[in-house]
Amino acid sequence: MKVMKFGGTSVGKPERMHEVAQLITKDAEPKVVVLSALSGTTNALVEISNSLSTGNREAAKQKIDTLEAHYRTFITELVKQEGSRAKANAIITEHFEFLNIILRISFSEALYKDILAQGELMSTKLFSVYLEEQGIDHMLLPALEFMSIDASEEPQLGTIKAKLGQLLKQYHDKKLFITQGYICRNAKGEVDNLKRGGSDYTASLVAAAINASVCEIWTDIDGMHNNDPRIVDKTVAIKQLSFDEAAELAYFGAKILHPTCIWPAQQENVPVKLLNTMQPDASGTVITKEAGSTGVKAVAAKDGITAIKIKSSRMLLAYGFLRKVFEVFEKYQTSIDMITTSEVAVSVTIDSDAALPKIVKELEPFGSVEVQKDQTIVSIVGNEISETDDVLHKLFDAVREVPVTMVSYGGSPHNISMLVPSAHKTKTLQLLNKGLFGL
Numbered sequence: 001m002k003v004m005k006f007g008g009t010s011v012g013k014p015e016r017m018h019e020v021a022q023l024i025t026k027d028a029e030p031k032v033v034v035l036s037a038l039s040g041t042t043n044a045l046v047e048i049s050n051s052l053s054t055g056n057r058e059a060a061k062q063k064i065d066t067l068e069a070h071y072r073t074f075i076t077e078l079v080k081q082e083g084s085r086a087k088a089n090a091i092i093t094e095h096f097e098f099l100n101i102i103l104r105i106s107f108s109e110a111l112y113k114d115i116l117a118q119g120e121l122m123s124t125k126l127f128s129v130y131l132e133e134q135g136i137d138h139m140l141l142p143a144l145e146f147m148s149i150d151a152s153e154e155p156q157l158g159t160i161k162a163k164l165g166q167l168l169k170q171y172h173d174k175k176l177f178i179t180q181g182y183i184c185r186n187a188k189g190e191v192d193n194l195k196r197g198g199s200d201y202t203a204s205l206v207a208a209a210i211n212a213s214v215c216e217i218w219t220d221i222d223g224m225h226n227n228d229p230r231i232v233d234k235t236v237a238i239k240q241l242s243f244d245e246a247a248e249l250a251y252f253g254a255k256i257l258h259p260t261c262i263w264p265a266q267q268e269n270v271p272v273k274l275l276n277t278m279q280p281d282a283s284g285t286v287i288t289k290e291a292g293s294t295g296v297k298a299v300a301a302k303d304g305i306t307a308i309k310i311k312s313s314r315m316l317l318a319y320g321f322l323r324k325v326f327e328v329f330e331k332y333q334t335s336i337d338m339i340t341t342s343e344v345a346v347s348v349t350i351d352s353d354a355a356l357p358k359i360v361k362e363l364e365p366f367g368s369v370e371v372q373k374d375q376t377i378v379s380i381v382g383n384e385i386s387e388t389d390d391v392l393h394k395l396f397d398a399v400r401e402v403p404v405t406m407v408s409y410g411g412s413p414h415n416i417s418m419l420v421p422s423a424h425k426t427k428t429l430q431l432l433n434k435g436l437f438g439l
């Protein structure tokens with residue numbers, strides 16, 4: 001059995017949905033197909049919620065109506081038969097009635113999650129109507145019946161495995177299952193989600209839970225690229241990556257994949273393929289246990305980073321200093337990305353400023369604290385790069401003109417990270433493209 005996941009743009013137009021139907025019926029292997037909401041929908045639902053939470057019902061109503069109109073038009077192209085249109089219209093009516101009822105009740109966090117879930121619920125139901133019209137036998141699997149997170153918002157693979165396994169057994173005569181990405185139930189049994197972009201995570205969890213032959217992530221780009229195509233002119237798709245390399249890249253900024261979505265597939269050793277709906281025959285990027293080749297594979301950048309430097313002469317020959325520093329970050333649930341130390345100072349980076357003033361205040365008794373905002377982590381990712389000839393030389397040669405603030409090397413054999421002021425990001429990525437890839 002395999003998993004195929006289609007993102008918002010892959011289902012965002014009626015003709016795209018038609019193409020998805022073709023892609024999922026190309027071969028006879030049984031599948032679970034995971035769909036995102038139509039592109040733009042989740043953003044619209046967030047905006048509707050924001051208007052509601054600030055008590056602006058009128059604005060919310062307007063946004064609901066605009067979104068509804070979009071869906072009504074969408075289905076006229078999606079399905080042609082009268083019966084299918086009636087079914088599709090009934091689905092839209094049901095979900096927009098729900099949104100309109102919400103206008104009249106008081107807003108809460110649980111309600112917010114309910115609103116956000118409407119996108120995936122509609123995309124899968126409408127797709128199902130289309131498949132039915134085409135006479136394609138399938139089964140709609142409600143993600144809310146098997147996808148769950150615990151009290152610390154972590155998906156529980158064991159539970160998902162058991163529940164999904166049971167559902168699939170119940171419908172063992174079916175070969176094609178359609179389910180919602182992103183949405184789940186939380187520890188309280190309420191509707192919740194796996195955070196923005198979480199459909200990839202759903203796909204990886206489902207793939208791990210059913211021990212799929214492959215987890216295919218279909219988007220609108222032909223795989224993971226060696227550099228950011230929005231910034232650098234010439235980039236190429238990477239043929240093969242290891243799970244570790246892919247996780248580093250996703251975390252450090254390659255937007256194509258949700259950063260936490262690698263671990264379930266990795267845990268069950270299910271290969272992940274990144275494929276392009278617009279060029280279905282392109283080979284894309286394959287992510288497996290093996291890296292395929294050694295050396296530098298890609299460069300990725302993560303913005304919005306703050307560097308904090310703690311300098312103390314008391315650190316000299318002292319033990320326990322780092323523990324005290326890290327405890328402050330732990331206390332404020334702020335994760336650290338990069339660390340460098342010298343004998344009298346330690347620098348760390350964080351990607352959330354939410355608790356910054358409190359953190360700085362608690363660090364001050366340890367020594368002088370310096371904060372640098374608007375930094376970017378530029379990560380060089382590959383396989384055994386520390387053992388690759390000449391990498392450091394090429395790297396530092398390439399960034400000669402960049403005021404690098406921090407360098408982290410040796411923490412993992414797959415990564416070298418540099419911190420640069422965000423204003424120098426574009427130039428850094430361009431210089432590295434030339435220096436490391438000759439592009």
Ligand code: ASP
Nearest residue numbers: 036042182196197198199
């Ligand atoms: N629809 C959700 C979002 O836009 C989940 C996803 O697309 O992966 O964040």
Ligand code: MG
Nearest residue numbers: 007008036197
């Ligand atoms: Mg999306």
